Amino acid sequence: MTKLLVILTVLFFILVLLARRYRREVHAARYVWRWNKKKRLASDPPEKQITKTENLNDTQLVRCAKCGVWTPRKNNLSLHSNIFYCSSTCVENTMV
Numbered sequence: 001m002t003k004l005l006v007i008l009t010v011l012f013f014i015l016v017l018l019a020r021r022y023r024r025e026v027h028a029a030r031y032v033w034r035w036n037k038k039k040r041l042a043s044d045p046p047e048k049q050i051t052k053t054e055n056l057n058d059t060q061l062v063r064c065a066k067c068g069v070w071t072p073r074k075n076n077l078s079l080h081s082n083i084f085y086c087s088s089t090c091v092e093n094t095m096v
Contacts, residue, residue, distance in 0.1 A: 066090035 019026070060073045064086040076084040077091055085091045 064090055066094050 061070045062073045062076055062084040063070050064076070065083050066085055067090055069086045071086045073084065076086060077088065078084055085094070
């Protein structure tokens, strides 16, 4: 049992020393990863992100993010997951 504890302690200190030694590289890699992810999301055309929510059977009302009109959820356009628009005109006005 004590051998295992000693081994785990030594491994822990090795990991701490490695993390301190390469913290700048790890930080740079995380920065590049986030930048690349943000760049990919920004490069997607808005047409790909907009989905028509006709196939929903519920009659839940949602509010248009642009003009504030309440309409049934199945008749709205959805941008991302929780942003709804009542018409394509409101989507175009938001994109401008």
